[in-house]
Amino acid sequence: MAGMTPDATKREAIHSGLQRIKLRMESIIRGKPEVIEKVLICLLGSGHLLIEDLPGMGKTTLAYALARSLDGSFQRIQFTSDLLPADVLGVSVYNEKVRDFEYKPGPVFANFILADEINRTTPKTQSALLEVMDRGRVSIDGQTHPVGRPFMVFATQNPVDFEGTFPLPDSQLDRFFMRLEMGYPAREDELEILRGGVRHYDQILSEPVVPLGTVLEWQTEVGRIFVEESVLDYMLQLIAATRSESTLQCGVSPRGALALKTAAQARALYHGREFVLPEDVSLMLGSICGHRLKTTTHGSDPLEERRRIDGVLGHIVESVARPL
Numbered sequence: 001m002a003g004m005t006p007d008a009t010k011r012e013a014i015h016s017g018l019q020r021i022k023l024r025m026e027s028i029i030r031g032k033p034e035v036i037e038k039v040l041i042c043l044l045g046s047g048h049l050l051i052e053d054l055p056g057m058g059k060t061t062l063a064y065a066l067a068r069s070l071d072g073s074f075q076r077i078q079f080t081s082d083l084l085p086a087d088v089l090g091v092s093v094y095n096e097k098v099r100d101f102e103y104k105p106g107p108v109f110a111n112f113i114l115a116d117e118i119n120r121t122t123p124k125t126q127s128a129l130l131e132v133m134d135r136g137r138v139s140i141d142g143q144t145h146p147v148g149r150p151f152m153v154f155a156t157q158n159p160v161d162f163e164g165t166f167p168l169p170d171s172q173l174d175r176f177f178m179r180l181e182m183g184y185p186a187r188e189d190e191l192e193i194l195r196g197g198v199r200h201y202d203q204i205l206s207e208p209v210v211p212l213g214t215v216l217e218w219q220t221e222v223g224r225i226f227v228e229e230s231v232l233d234y235m236l237q238l239i240a241a242t243r244s245e246s247t248l249q250c251g252v253s254p255r256g257a258l259a260l261k262t263a264a265q266a267r268a269l270y271h272g273r274e275f276v277l278p279e280d281v282s283l284m285l286g287s288i289c290g291h292r293l294k295t296t297t298h299g300s301d302p303l304e305e306r307r308r309i310d311g312v313l314g315h316i317v318e319s320v321a322r323p324l
Contacts, residue, residue, distance in 0.1 A: 007274065014218050015272035018044075020209040021069045028065040028206065029058055031189030037270065038180055038287055039066060044266035046219050047177020047259070048133050048153040050118075050168075050291060055158065057182040063114045063154035070215060071208035072111035073148065079121040085128035089138045090145075103140060108132055111148050111212065115155040119165045126172050129153065133175040150215045177259055179291035218269070225265035226275040230323035235260060235281050241316045242293060248312060249294045256292045263288045278322040286313050 018040055025036045039062065042049045051059045060076065067074035077088060090106035107113070108129075118126060132138050133153055138145045155176065158165060185193065227235075239260070243251025252260075264280040295308045 010221070011269065011272055011274060014221060014269060017210045017214060017218070018270055021066070024069045024206060024209050025062075025065045029062055030192050031185045032058070032062075032182065035062070035180060035182060038178065041263060041266045041270055041284070042178045043150070043152060043215065044218055044222050044269060045177055045259075045262045046150070046222075047262070048155070048175060050155050050157060050173070050176040050179040051182065052157045052179060053182045057184070059154070059156040059182060060114055060116065062182070063112060065206065066152075067112040068206040069209055070111075070212045072150070072212050074112045074114070075107040075110040076114040076116055077107050078116050079118050079125070081120060081122065083121045083125050085125050088125065088128050089132070090140065092141050101141065103143065103145060105145065106138075108138065109145075109147050111150055111152070113151075113153045115153055117158060118155040119157045119168055121166065123166055123169055126166070126168060130171065130175060150212070150219065173291050174253065174255055176291060178263065178287045180287060222262060222265045222269055225268050225273070227261065227265065228275065228323075231264075231276050231278055231281065232261075234278055234320065234323050235264070237320045238281065238285060238316055239289075241320060242289065242313075245312055245316070247295050247308070249296055252289045252292055256289050260284060260288045282317045282322070285317060286310060289313065 022033070022036055022040060025039075026033060029036060039049065043066070051062070053059060064074060064076075066072075077083075086106065088106050088108050090104050090109070092101040092103050094100075095102040115129065132147060132151075136147055136149065136151050138147065157168070184190075235257070239252050239257045241251075242248060245251070260281065263284040264276045267280040267284055268274070268276045290306070290309050290313060293309050293312075295305060295312070297305075297308070
């Protein structure tokens, strides 16, 4: 790194650290380099991730692999129809010794939370996560309790047409920085999985490759990545196009626009750059904005709904000219 500026040296160290995490996760999650890259971009952006796919696709393992790569605390919360907000956030109980109420933290107090099958619980319990996802804290009986940092929620969701599911409300969806699908593995990767045999996620033995506290330093660097005015204008044109698209009920909100900017900066940092390229914006548009949109025919088959939205966003990217 001789001759490099301090900022360039820092970016190189971040890029190197992210690649170590990526390699460690790839040794656990076979054949999903693009998914792992986006998970790490989400981590850099201090965001929460919604993973929507069929059961058994490796969603839980993905979250656990990241926690183990960073030596972060991990909690898995199984969401069911009878789960209560107190089961997630904790509860105040009366302590006879001190003659006062004492707060007992719930499982949400960890660095990495797996909210498994989040759409199997009621809207009341789903909404219990709103404050902690937005502000990193839990308010109980007038007292505020910060959760650990870094803090990242991985929520898994089965397709909403499965029996016994409750669609996430728009306010909840908007708290997720990014939405991903795992997808089926390629033949060669699935063959490796079969050769390895059955292995539960909590049986994974993996030494951390990056100190947990380092992630906080990385996250502060994201906002320092330069976004040139023409790229900001390109970003705004894409957002504006979603708002004028007749097949969409409404466009991307200002919160979604800010998330897209952060994701573009995080992607640039992930690739070791100090500035955002137009492709950082266009490549992140679907993952950042897709779950924030609904078509005018919303209510039909959810898989078809997602395909329509992906098609609309793809058309928008093709129709809006990139800055030179």
